[in-house]
Amino acid sequence: MIIPHPLLGPRDASEFVYLGDASLIDRPAPEAGIDAFHDYVYQRDNPAGAHRELWFHEHGDRSWLVVTRNTLTHEILAVELAKDVARRRGRGR
Amino acid sequence: MTYSAWRIFTEGLTGNRGWKRAWRDPEPRSDYEVVIVGAGGHGLASAFCLAKEFGITNVAVLEKGWLGSGNIGRNTTIIRSNYLLPGNEPFYEFSLKLWERLEEDTNYNSMVSQRGIINLFHNDAGRDAARRRGNAMMLAGADAVLLDREGVRAQYPFLDFDNARFPIRGGLYQPRAGTARHDAVAWGYARGADRHGVDIVQNCEVTGFRIEAGRCTGVETTRGTIGAKKVAVCVAGSSSRVMAMAGLRLPIESHVLQAFVSEGLKPVIPGVITYGAGHFYISQSDKGGLVFGGDIDGYNSYAQRGNLPMVEDVCEGGMALMPMIGRAKLLRMWGGVMDMSMDGSPIIDKTPVDGLYFNGGWCYGGFKATPASGWCTAHLLATGAPHPTAAAYRLDRFRSGRVIDETGAGAQPNRH
Structure with missing residues (x-):
């Protein structure tokens, strides 16, 4: 797989470390309760088709990306910097 | 028809004209006591054990494609019981003991070596x-x-x-x-279940669950609605997709x-x-x-x-x-x-939906578990209680903290 990095252009996926579903950006507030944290840590939608997921460019510029990828074909549909996604969702960084 | 050396000998003398199909190709009936979704190794083993060990033969196994077309047909055939943790090792040793008698149980040469x-x-x-x-x-x-x-x-x-x-x-x-001959494991269980009266319905995709007042009473399929008192889902690889139709999210x-x-x-x-x-x-x-x-x-x-x-x-x-x-x-x-x-260990358990049971989360170790998985799923369906060797494989163990994490990698599935 080739991941089109928003800053660095096309990079081989083997330069990256995979974390998982991009919903991991949305950590619940500390007071959200045990159910919210259980769902955040353990439960996944795991869709067949478009999947938004976090990749870390470890052997590169060490930025986190949100990659939208089709899990049936491995086609990459969109790539954004995770910090842009997090800021849009109201996070400070 | 029981397979035996004598049978091969007599068929050899009569031009091999007496062999019959190993299993029927039945039309699904409108109701069963138990419907099992997925005719892979675990689904077929569950149906076989329900019929043979627990006497429940009013059972259908529904398969989207052809039986044995999933991971039972594409693994690397290793059987072993070299696990570490108390929640796992007794289960896998139970499985290995069942492997040792598999061919006698199913009257099928599964080439267990x-x-x-x-x-x-x-x-x-x-x-x-x-x-x-x-x-x-x-x-x-x-x-x-x-x-x-x-x-x-x-x-x-x-x-x-x-x-x-x-x-x-x-x-x-x-x-x-x-090792064992992986396809022959599926075929042996399919033939064994069929001989006990289980209907194996291929080319029958489950498209939804019939859930009334929190209770699963059957499945919608491409070949019509099929009622059931109990439904067990054994579709590892596609578990999240199938269980989503029942409104459940999984730790997978x-x-x-x-x-x-x-x-x-x-x-x-x-x-x-x-x-x-x-x-x-x-x-x-x-x-x-x-x-x-x-x-x-x-x-x-x-x-x-x-x-x-x-x-x-x-x-x-x-x-x-x-x-x-x-x-x-x-x-x-x-x-x-x-x-x-999320912990690298499987799940065999009831779900929050009454009458709906789940078998999955096998990671890359499902093949060796096939006989015990079938036995323990059948035990759960027949008695309502988990088999002692599978009691730790609960769906809610992530909430209670009783995870079974052999590698100690935490909630990071690609590290298990």
Whole structure:
């Protein structure tokens, strides 16, 4: 797989470390309760088709990306910097 | 028709005209006591055990494609019970004991071959871990032998014992482990279940669950609605997709695992070797092909095919362990979709929906578990209580903290 990095252009996926579903950006507030944290840590939608997921460019510029990828074909549909996604969702960084 | 040497002899004398189909191809009825979704190894084994061990024969197994078309048909055929943790080891040892009598149980030649497995270690810490694991195995009634370097060399003189990074210091040997003919396991269970009256309905995709007042009363399929008192889902690889139709989210990600077969070679590898440090394991099939694999690719996938970096990684591991395979040609490679659970261990449990049961989360270890998985799923369906060896495989263990994490990797499915 080739991941089109928003800053660095096309990079081989083997330069990256995979974390998982991009919903991991949305950590619940500390007071959200045990159910919210259980769902955040353990439960996944795991869709067949478009999947938004976090990749870390470890052997590169060490930025986190949100990659939208089709899990049936491995086609990459969109790539954004995770910090842009997090800021849009109201996070400070 | 019972298969036997006598039967082969008499058929041989009469032109082999008396063989019949191994199982029927029935139309689904409108109601069953139990409907099992997925005619793979675990679904078929569950149906077989329901009928044979618990006397429940009003059972249908529904399959989207053809039976045995999923991971039972695309694994690397290893059976073993060399786990560490109390929640796992008794279950896998129960499974290995069932493997040892599988062919008598199903009257089908599944080519179970107890050719032994060796897990290599490379340093003192590895030896300590192997000894601890061996002790845990023996406490659960399994067999384990700690081999030193010369003990490994006696079986596998061709390994690179003086590899600069991972010199081989010994191995944990389980003589009763081995391999089985994976397709024949599915076929044997299918024929056995069919002979007990179970309907195996192929080309019948489940498209939804009929849930009334929190209770599952049947399934919607491409061949009509089928009612059932109990529905069990055994579709590892696609668990999240199927259970989503019942409104459930699972602690599972689907990942792709690749496997490889070389061209046929003269017999050279008598058993199974696992080289954890090099992310590589290998055995040799009866046809002569070297059957090997390594890690999962590491990203969510339903594609049943992987990418080339993992091919390179596996082949590097193989070359590091046994440089002689460098001249062998790779014949085939393929991928299967794994239910990677959040602690690396499976789930056999009721769900929050009454009458709906779930079997999944087998990671890349489902094949060896097939007989016990079937038995324990049938036990749960028939008695309402978990089998003692599967009592830890609860769906809610992530909430209660009772995870069974062999690798200690935490809630990171691609690290298990």
